[in-house]
Amino acid sequence: MSIQVFNRTNIFIALQYLSVRKRQSFLAMIGVLLGVTTFIVMVNFMTGVNDFLDDAVFNGSPDIIISATSEKESKNRGFVGLAGISEEKRNRIDSILKVDQNVESYAHQIASPAILISNSKQFPGSIQGVFPIQERTMVDLERRLLKGKGFQSLSKKNTILLGVSLANRLQVSTGDTLKMIVPNGNTIQLKVSGIFSFGITTIDNIRTYVSADILQDLLVQEKGITNVHVKLKNRDNVRLKIALTSAVDAIDTEDWKENNKTIVIGNKVRDILTWSVSFALLLVAGFGIYNILNITVIQKRKDIAVLKTIGYSSNDIVFIFLVQSIIIGVLGSIMGGVLGYILSYLISTTPLDTSDFIIVETYPINFKISYYILGFSFGVLTTVFAGYFPSRKASRVDPVHIIRGL
Amino acid sequence: MILEAKHINKFFLAPEKQQVLKNVSLSLNTGELVSVYGESGSGKSTLLYILSTLDIDFSGGLEIYGQNIKELSSQELPDFRNKHIGFVYQFHYLLPEFTVLQNVMLPAMKLNKKNKEEVRDDALVLLDELGVKEYAKRPSYKLSGGQQQRVAIARALINDPSLIIADEPTGNLDQKNSALIFELLSEITNYKNKTIVVATHDSKIYKNSHRTIEMIDGVIRL
Numbered sequence A: 001m002s003i004q005v006f007n008r009t010n011i012f013i014a015l016q017y018l019s020v021r022k023r024q025s026f027l028a029m030i031g032v033l034l035g036v037t038t039f040i041v042m043v044n045f046m047t048g049v050n051d052f053l054d055d056a057v058f059n060g061s062p063d064i065i066i067s068a069t070s071e072k073e074s075k076n077r078g079f080v081g082l083a084g085i086s087e088e089k090r091n092r093i094d095s096i097l098k099v100d101q102n103v104e105s106y107a108h109q110i111a112s113p114a115i116l117i118s119n120s121k122q123f124p125g126s127i128q129g130v131f132p133i134q135e136r137t138m139v140d141l142e143r144r145l146l147k148g149k150g151f152q153s154l155s156k157k158n159t160i161l162l163g164v165s166l167a168n169r170l171q172v173s174t175g176d177t178l179k180m181i182v183p184n185g186n187t188i189q190l191k192v193s194g195i196f197s198f199g200i201t202t203i204d205n206i207r208t209y210v211s212a213d214i215l216q217d218l219l220v221q222e223k224g225i226t227n228v229h230v231k232l233k234n235r236d237n238v239r240l241k242i243a244l245t246s247a248v249d250a251i252d253t254e255d256w257k258e259n260n261k262t263i264v265i266g267n268k269v270r271d272i273l274t275w276s277v278s279f280a281l282l283l284v285a286g287f288g289i290y291n292i293l294n295i296t297v298i299q300k301r302k303d304i305a306v307l308k309t310i311g312y313s314s315n316d317i318v319f320i321f322l323v324q325s326i327i328i329g330v331l332g333s334i335m336g337g338v339l340g341y342i343l344s345y346l347i348s349t350t351p352l353d354t355s356d357f358i359i360v361e362t363y364p365i366n367f368k369i370s371y372y373i374l375g376f377s378f379g380v381l382t383t384v385f386a387g388y389f390p391s392r393k394a395s396r397v398d399p400v401h402i403i404r405g406l
Numbered sequence B: 001m002i003l004e005a006k007h008i009n010k011f012f013l014a015p016e017k018q019q020v021l022k023n024v025s026l027s028l029n030t031g032e033l034v035s036v037y038g039e040s041g042s043g044k045s046t047l048l049y050i051l052s053t054l055d056i057d058f059s060g061g062l063e064i065y066g067q068n069i070k071e072l073s074s075q076e077l078p079d080f081r082n083k084h085i086g087f088v089y090q091f092h093y094l095l096p097e098f099t100v101l102q103n104v105m106l107p108a109m110k111l112n113k114k115n116k117e118e119v120r121d122d123a124l125v126l127l128d129e130l131g132v133k134e135y136a137k138r139p140s141y142k143l144s145g146g147q148q149q150r151v152a153i154a155r156a157l158i159n160d161p162s163l164i165i166a167d168e169p170t171g172n173l174d175q176k177n178s179a180l181i182f183e184l185l186s187e188i189t190n191y192k193n194k195t196i197v198v199a200t201h202d203s204k205i206y207k208n209s210h211r212t213i214e215m216i217d218g219v220i221r222l
């Protein structure tokens, strides 16, 4: 089709046809609008939830956790209920991690259950003894801090960082002191130096950071560690696990996918739902436009024949009809984008009754410009596609045949 | 000479093979009003569709304005028609979505030689000459048959084509309106120096035209 067809006259004719069928054109436009709106709201919401969970869960926990499996070894080393990783094994693991291309960073930890006692309450917690300098490369705690300071405060003597739910239950705040009792009965006084929140109740309820030295002292495990946490460059590539388990025996590796199966599946389901529902709606909208234009072409055969006898070419006719569906598509898509934004905005400001699982004040919503571009392109493409076949049919009307039948 | 047709043969294949035009040759000069008459089914309309370049599925030669029609591409043909040929049919079909004025303007807007104001003025002059100027702003379907036919003639004239082809332009009109349309056609030939070919059963037309061509079963008698 040449550029010549794109002229004022053809557009004028197309607009005239649209305006005499205002109601039908409007309905077709509503169809596109609904498709695009749904797409945008769903994508904004679903990816918002996905990103939120990704951020809270996956960025809050390591991609791979290495721990010892052997009961015997832990007994040998005197851990109570926890498997320790021997120094020799730790060195082997470290040497593998150091050279692996996909390793972003790693950190040693000594973990232990403990009972935390405040002035008024006591609760069990899962204590992670960390090496602050290493741990800072693993978890961006600064961003999650509600009060106090992050890992650097652990280098001071006898300090502890608490998840917000746990702190609330213990009725403590920064500056307050706690007593911690570890399984072998040793106790220590700790000062709360920071309170953080990952937005996930299961984390905020139990996670507690102290410096590794404190825990090693209490457990009488000089230089002892129980886990190595690894952060990967490409999180989906977990081949490192195989390298580790084949090189070092009696260790266990878990990756983020195994640990968060439900969330991984949830993300997938949300993706599929978004695409299939939006696609179905746009398909319906497209079919609506196809139908309307098809009927118009049949009704307007005489007009098309006359236009041809007075010098309008087949390409002009294609253009005249295609422009109608493009106008419907563009207007519907723009309005769909605007409505999608408004609805997304309303949802994003809707207070959310915090569930047991996640802690957020409002629904997590993404506002990425690319989703609007995508939704708009989808809407317009659908209508162009739906409009093309009736338009081509219109251009093939044989004027002689029609005029004979007039 | 404005039009030259040589040995035109036309077949219809369905429902059965049938030769509708048999070796038709004719030439038309500028300023002629030529009528084609003959029995129903003799092939008048078929010939006119070919002469107006709407039907190019025929054998033989057709030159209009020195241009061999068969040499025009499917892109060029509509432009050629737009520029050089005006067409009037029995059922004077106007586009109902458009006003009378817009209907007349459509071919000129396609031609795109003049700006919209000039085209509008041209159209109003024509509507005035044809006595339907007062309806210019009306939707085209709110006119009587005779009025619509006059608008259709204005539409055929708007690009000032040298050749006008009319297939039974009075076939659907009463006596009074037929007479009026005929008056208009002969005025157009005489004062505007156009060539008009008109197929008709109307004895008043063919008796008063410059030349008559009789069509008998696909063969013409000059």
Ligand SMILES: Nc1ncnc2c1ncn2[C@@H]1O[C@H](COP(=O)(O)OP(=O)(O)OP(=O)(O)O)[C@@H](O)[C@H]1O
Residues within 6 Å of the ligand: A404, B012, B013, B014, B015, B020, B038, B039, B040, B041, B042, B043, B044, B045, B046, B047
């Ligand atoms: N599309 C077609 N397919 C097959 N045969 C056709 C077709 N159109 C016309 N014919 C036949 O061609 C012949 C000539 O038809 P045409 O319409 O040219 O006649 P006409 O002289 O204009 O008649 P009338 O005075 O009734 O308008 C007729 O026998 C008709 O049946």
Ligand SMILES: [Mg+2]
Residues within 6 Å of the ligand: B044, B045, B046, B167
């Ligand atoms: Mg006829």
